[in-house]
Amino acid sequence: MTSSAPFKPIRPKPIRKAVFPVAGLGTRFLPATKAIPKEMLPIIDRPLIQYAVDEAREAGIEQLIFVTGRGKTAIVEHFDTAYELEATMSERDKSLDVLEPTRIQPGNLVTVRQQVPLGLGHAIWCARAIVGDEPFAIFLPDELMIANQGSTGCMKQMVEAYNEVGGNLISVLEVPEEEVSSYGVIAPGRQDGALTEVKGLVEKPRREDAPSNLIISGRYILQPEVMRVLENQGKGAGGEVQLTDAMAQMIGQQAFHAVTFAGNRYDCGSKTGFVEATLAIALEREDMRDEVRAMAKRLLGN
């Protein structure tokens, strides 16, 4: 009899599912977000949620899980077929290509409800039955990640890193020290190119307690075990069930790395971040660039 060596997979399990926590109330954008979800606010001609879904698909992820709450139906409508609209557009000989990004393979969009807003960790836990026993991605749609020219999107960069090291990954970026207390912060270990070992994680630390100025920037690849940790996770910073606290418990049990994204991140949860994202994308788009540049000059008076 030959001894049975443990089977070592060449690649870790593929990332096929993404969770989008979209149950938040969006109070920072009131009254704009009174009747529409904040994820439907458009950066030019695409709602924020579309950018996140595009980024997921670029990374090869097709199964989308939206954790929603009351008043969020417009998000699901956005990814549905609008027969009347399409019929009218066709009658008028208008191209339906603009609707292409909103098409989802039947069965690839699932919604679960977060009935009470108990925090990001709780929102993710609400998706446990759909995620099942496989690694999955998380996108916080407020965080708009735009790749540098010629490089791939944030999640694709993370999936490529994941294929090398497996385990858990989070995207990180440096912020000025005075901003760390608004975010999840990592205690960095060994660094190798864009990959940094994660030694510790703390949610919204006081500036003087922060282990670094590297913050979690809204993209995650996590192993399904995080759901079991979340099951028993008590309240943390802000009296909410924090995903960061659950992830912190997995350090040492499983590989945990941070990926520094080669690109720009815009915090579209803030008004100025939203304006910055709009301008930045307008200045990148060939169909608008020249006009917007001239307009900005005019407005700035030079």
Ligand code: G1P
């Ligand atoms: C959440 C996470 C935090 C992360 C941030 C990124 O915080 O809990 O770790 O740094 O998103 O935007 P929130 O913005 O929901 O307070």
